Amino acid sequence: MQFLRRYWIAGLVLLLVLIHGVIIGYIRSEAKQVKITASNEIPIGVYYIPSSDRQWMSQMRIHVLAKRELRLSAKATIELHRWLIHESIEECLRQLDPALLTDPALVEVKSKVKSVIEETLQDKIVERIVINDRIDLPLRQFQAKPAYDLTTVEPIYEGKPIFQRIKPSDEVEVR
Numbered sequence: 783m784q785f786l787r788r789y790w791i792a793g794l795v796l797l798l799v800l801i802h803g804v805i806i807g808y809i810r811s812e813a814k815q816v817k818i819t820a821s822n823e824i825p826i827g828v829y830y831i832p833s834s835d836r837q838w839m840s841q842m843r844i845h846v847l848a849k850r851e852l853r854l855s856a857k858a859t860i861e862l863h864r865w866l867i868h869e870s871i872e873e874c875l876r877q878l879d880p881a882l883l884t885d886p887a888l889v890e891v892k893s894k895v896k897s898v899i900e901e902t903l904q905d906k907i908v909e910r911i912v913i914n915d916r917i918d919l920p921l922r923q924f925q926a927k928p929a930y931d932l933t934t935v936e937p938i939y940e941g942k943p944i945f946q947r948i949k950p951s952d953e954v955e956v957r
Contacts, residue, residue: 822853823912824860826899827868834880836921842888843915844871844895846908856907867902874898888913 826844833840848856860867874894882890892911899908 820853822848822850822856822909824848824857826860826871828915829872829875831875831878831883832921833918839919839921840883841915841917841919842913845912845914846899847910847912848907849909852907859903859905859907863903867899870898870902871895888916 824846826846828841828843831840831842832838846856846860875891878891878894882888885891892913895913896908896911899911900906
């Protein structure tokens, strides 16, 4: 009984330290999982390529797969040079041979876009190029979206938490 009266505070402090250690360990393990599962895909933009006969317009969305260890710095670098990269890719796509667009895998187009991005950034942060949403649209039915404020930052670059719902006020407004 004398022992319990004398050392109950020390026991309580040890119990609090143990609980604190368990909580910190759990938070660190969850943070490690988020860091591992975060995507290394970086959207570059949507591009339109007119056909040689000016009857069709090909649309494609381009993404970059960055090296996993350079994911955050690659995202920052690409955001910093977003319009320079966009211009370089558009120039490359305008100079493409239209026969290259008939390849379903677009292997040659991807390699040219990758080399243009690496040449523009003067850095080898790109592992792979992903092209999706490729559609051929007839020019008679093609409706271009109205221009929007080019100075706004796209929601993906605003640093929002991964699983947070985006409110309508956070979205890029198209006018």
